[in-house]
Amino acid sequence: MELEHDDLVDVTDVVCPITFVKAKVAMEELDEGQVLAIRMNDGEPAQNVPRSMKDEGHKVLKLRDNKDGTLTLFVRKVGE
Amino acid sequence: MADYKALKNGGFMRQAQKDLFSVRLKVVGGNLTSEQLAGIAEIAKEYGNSSVHLTSRQGVEIPFVKLADVEKIKEALKAKGVDTGVCGPRVRTVTACQGSGVCPSGCIDTYPLALAISNRYFGQELPHKFKFGVTGCVNNCLKAEENDIGIKGGYLVEWIEPECIMCGVCLKACREGALSEVDGKIEIEEEKCNNCGRCVKSCPTDAWKGTPGYIMSFAGTFGNKMAFGVRVLPIIHDLETLFKISDAALDYFSKYGKPGERFRAAVERNGWDGFTKAMEKAYEEALNGTGA
Numbered sequence: 562m563e564l565e566h567d568d569l570v571d572v573t574d575v576v577c578p579i580t581f582v583k584a585k586v587a588m589e590e591l592d593e594g595q596v597l598a599i600r601m602n603d604g605e606p607a608q609n610v611p612r613s614m615k616d617e618g619h620k621v622l623k624l625r626d627n628k629d630g631t632l633t634l635f636v637r638k639v640g641e
Numbered sequence: 642m643a644d645y646k647a648l649k650n651g652g653f654m655r656q657a658q659k660d661l662f663s664v665r666l667k668v669v670g671g672n673l674t675s676e677q678l679a680g681i682a683e684i685a686k687e688y689g690n691s692s693v694h695l696t697s698r699q700g701v702e703i704p705f706v707k708l709a710d711v712e713k714i715k716e717a718l719k720a721k722g723v724d725t726g727v728c729g730p731r732v733r734t735v736t737a738c739q740g741s742g743v744c745p746s747g748c749i750d751t752y753p754l755a756l757a758i759s760n761r762y763f764g765q766e767l768p769h770k771f772k773f774g775v776t777g778c779v780n781n782c783l784k785a786e787e788n789d790i791g792i793k794g795g796y797l798v799e800w801i802e803p804e805c806i807m808c809g810v811c812l813k814a815c816r817e818g819a820l821s822e823v824d825g826k827i828e829i830e831e832e833k834c835n836n837c838g839r840c841v842k843s844c845p846t847d848a849w850k851g852t853p854g855y856i857m858s859f860a861g862t863f864g865n866k867m868a869f870g871v872r873v874l875p876i877i878h879d880l881e882t883l884f885k886i887s888d889a890a891l892d893y894f895s896k897y898g899k900p901g902e903r904f905r906a907a908v909e910r911n912g913w914d915g916f917t918k919a920m921e922k923a924y925e926e927a928l929n930g931t932g933a
């Protein structure tokens with residue numbers, strides 16, 4: 562199943578705290594209400610990135626397990 | 642004047658160098674205002690050697706002060722809103738991490754708690770020194786179990802099914818593997834849950850309810866003998882109960898500890914069974930609103 566999204570960012574090539582920075586920068590490109598898909602590694606990023614997006618005030622929709630050691634987080638942008 | 646014991650009670654500790662003292666200051670929860678810090682800096686410059694020492698338990702000491710200046714230093718500190726600390730066989734500095742007031746992981750507000758504990762017990766005489774430490778969550782930055790009484794914040798968590806959108810975030814946020822999805826429901830294995838609160842904090846829809854509480858550990862020690870504090874009670878949800886239990890632990894130590902014996906040694910010599918029973922009794926009484 563592919564959830565609808567407006568942009569995709571891959572943070573599997575970086576580690577904390579760049580995972581968050583990269584996701585945040587990608588989010589800044591979007592308009593309010595658009596959805597960003599963030600592909601991340603299992604483990605530490607999957608434990609923490611969703612929480613960081615929530616703390617930034619965005620709406621987390623789904624953390625999907627891609628069954629290949631990565632997960633994709635779908636987040637709706639809140640605020641400019 | 643040179644009553645050494647009185648000096649020590651007041652936080653003046655003899656140095657390796659004859660007639661020089663290190664002044665221990667009272668710091669609660671590792672917190673000082675900028676005014677206090679500026680005052681301490683001034684006093685260290687005027688009466689010491691322009692340095693301070695930061696102790697392993699969040700204390701501040703001004704070394705290299707002269708015996709003759711003790712009274713003047715006390716006055717000067719007082720004027721800057723700083724008290725002297727204590728040494729010897731009594732309740733020492735109450736330490737704390739930043740807790741929920743500052744740290745996003747925090748489950749309890751540690752600083753007001755450290756202050757309340759300090760106001761109630763600081764300086765109280767006991768068979769030996771006695772340390773309280775408060776840490777805001779199970780990450781345990783303040784290392785609760787190395788204290789005579791350690792207090793750790795935690796959440797008792799509960800899943801609120803109607804709020805859940807099955808996003809899957811909490812399943813990953815939980816580091817203990819306590820959560821799983823079974824037939825469209827989130828199931829929690831209580832025995833794996835360590836009350837970290839990560840599920841509550843990461844859930845985008847408030848589908849986890851977290852009730853803050855205190856996890857107490859007793860008789861930890863980390864000096865020439867080392868032993869972790871032991872948890873003998875369930876998570877506690879109110880301050881009054883925490884105080885009644887702490888009162889009971891200090892009473893136990895006063896009653897059964899020999900002079901010069903640490904809390905740990907007293908509990909081990911008299912037996913954990915008796916100590917645990919005493920704590921359970923205080924806990925029950927606090928819950929039922931009976932007892933002193």
Ligand code: SF4
Nearest residue numbers: 738744747777778782
């Ligand atoms: S113990 Fe928890 S609340 Fe305290 S500083 Fe560490 S992470 Fe933050």
Ligand code: SF4
Nearest residue numbers: 815834835837838840
């Ligand atoms: S409180 Fe922590 S350990 Fe318990 S279920 Fe939530 S995330 Fe897992």
Ligand code: SF4
Nearest residue numbers: 805806808809811844
């Ligand atoms: S994080 Fe919240 S909404 Fe998402 S699955 Fe867990 S309980 Fe449900």
